[in-house]
Structures are given as structure tokens and as C-alpha cells.
Amino acid sequence: MKSVRIALLATGLVACSTACGSSGTSTSFEPGKVNVAAALYPIEEIVRAVGGSQVSLVELIPPGEPAHDYEPTPRQVTDLESADVVFYFGGGFQPGVEKAVASLPSSVRKVDLLKSVKLIAVSQQLAGTEGAVDGEVLGDGSDPHVWLSPTNMQLMVEQVRATLAAFPSFDEPSADTGAASFTSRLAKLDADFRSGLSSCVSRVIVTAHRAFDYVAHEYNLEQIAIAGVSPTDEPSAKTLEAISRSARDHQVTTIFFETNLPAELSKMIANEVGAATAVLDTIETLSNKQIADGANYVSVMQSNLAALEKALVCS
Numbered sequence: 001m002k003s004v005r006i007a008l009l010a011t012g013l014v015a016c017s018t019a020c021g022s023s024g025t026s027t028s029f030e031p032g033k034v035n036v037a038a039a040l041y042p043i044e045e046i047v048r049a050v051g052g053s054q055v056s057l058v059e060l061i062p063p064g065e066p067a068h069d070y071e072p073t074p075r076q077v078t079d080l081e082s083a084d085v086v087f088y089f090g091g092g093f094q095p096g097v098e099k100a101v102a103s104l105p106s107s108v109r110k111v112d113l114l115k116s117v118k119l120i121a122v123s124q125q126l127a128g129t130e131g132a133v134d135g136e137v138l139g140d141g142s143d144p145h146v147w148l149s150p151t152n153m154q155l156m157v158e159q160v161r162a163t164l165a166a167f168p169s170f171d172e173p174s175a176d177t178g179a180a181s182f183t184s185r186l187a188k189l190d191a192d193f194r195s196g197l198s199s200c201v202s203r204v205i206v207t208a209h210r211a212f213d214y215v216a217h218e219y220n221l222e223q224i225a226i227a228g229v230s231p232t233d234e235p236s237a238k239t240l241e242a243i244s245r246s247a248r249d250h251q252v253t254t255i256f257f258e259t260n261l262p263a264e265l266s267k268m269i270a271n272e273v274g275a276a277t278a279v280l281d282t283i284e285t286l287s288n289k290q291i292a293d294g295a296n297y298v299s300v301m302q303s304n305l306a307a308l309e310k311a312l313v314c315s
């Protein structure tokens, strides 16, 4: 994928320094393949697993960028216009991406993967904390973070397989093989979560962002989500007080943070509330470092499981 992004940048600089309209021949796609655009890292990984070398994939979210409020660049809009198929999430999850998708010509197949999965309602946010909610709750009140459920990932694999197999140029048996192999890794991941979290001293997780309701729902945990803790600002006294009260009430040993929050801030909050901190990754995106280290959806979910088992004292 890196090579595609570098190629995209290079063409952008050389060929598109003035304008590359939709009528131009220059796009980021390779000729002779099914051209696919994916609006989120987990979708990219599904497309790669199912489509292999038969697809040319353009990623919309650059590594390390938050996914909810991403706005496609003009160059990406040009790519979208020449895609054969776009896989995205609707319902208000990524308003900027959805707007771009809605304006695409009918020649582009648009697949809202949220229609293939089992949605659940969002849980309550921790009282006394408040934060940005853009894309964090779908229009119908359900939770958009469906990819954090290995079961929903399997449903999306099947939708991507069926969509790609419908292209006449696509070799269906190889899509079936790719889909089956990824599905069996996801089924094992689900089984690992189920057994790893079956017997734990605590079942309450305090997270920095209300992203883990699917994990909580499927593996019988309770998520308490903190909001209003930003990577750049110190949390307010009110937020700190709400977090400490909740940590005390639920005898929480660990406050979970995401990779983009500075370690000092996490430590400061942990000291304040008398808890440890650990990272739970939302996998909306992988950082350049994670990609360089060979991380992928399953490996990061396994790290999440290890962090949960430790914090909840599972045996």
C-alpha cells in the first residue's frame, strides 16, 4: 500500500501541480485491475485480503489521521470518480467522505458496509465529561465502530467478496480463497477474545473514546467512556473529578488511552485517579510506525486483548 501512496504523491506533484480533472487520464489506480477506494483502514485490509493483486486500492485516510472528520483531498475526489467501487461507512460516520461519495457518478459502485453488519446502540458517556461527537453516533443512535467486532469484520469480508466477485474481470475462486483465509483468522481472534475474557476479576473498562461498545457487547464487558480529554489540552478539573469518581466507584485499576494521547497526559490522569494506564487501539487508522513494524488488524486486536486481560485481571 505504501507504494500506491508514494505513487499518488509523486503523480500529484508532477502531473497534477495545476489541475487533474476527472476527464484526465491520470489517477492513482493501476491499469487492468478492479479499482477500489476504501474509507477506513480495516476496510483496506479486507479489500487487500480478498482482492489481492486483482485490485488496485486507494486509501482515503492517511496513516495516523483520525477517521471520523476526514475530508478527502481534491486528488482523492478525482480518484474516487474513476473508481469501480467505493467501500465506505454511511449514517454520518464520516460526513466529509460521505458527501464526496454522494456526488460520484453512477458508474462508481458505492457500498455502505454498515448495511452488512449488526449494529448496536451507543452506551452512555461518563457523566461530567463532554467532548466532540462528530461521527461518534450514527443518525439512528447506533455505534459506528463496527470493525472492533471480529464478527462484524467477517460479515464485511463476505460483502466485499460478493461485490468484487460480481466484476466480470475478477477471478472468483481467488476471492473466495482470500476471504476464507481472512475469515478463519477473524474467527480465531473472536474465539481468543471469548476465552481470554471469560473469567476476569473486573468487567468494567474506562476508555478515552466511546469506540469499544462492540467489544463490550460481544465479550460481556461494560464500557465507561471519558470524553473531553484532548491530546493538546489539559483535562478540566470537572473531567478529572468525574473520571476519579468513576474509577473509585468501579474499582478500576486501569484507564485506557489511545496511541495519539501523550504519555505524560495519561500518566497525569492516572496519578490523579490512582490507576494505571494502558493503550487500547481503535484501529481507525494505523500509524506509519505500526505499518513499518508489520502490524495489522488481527495483531493490533491481539494487543488490545492482552491489555484487557491484564487490566481486568483475567485468568
Ligand SMILES: [Zn+2]
Pocket: 068, 135, 136, 145, 209, 210, 211
Ligand atoms: Zn470513534
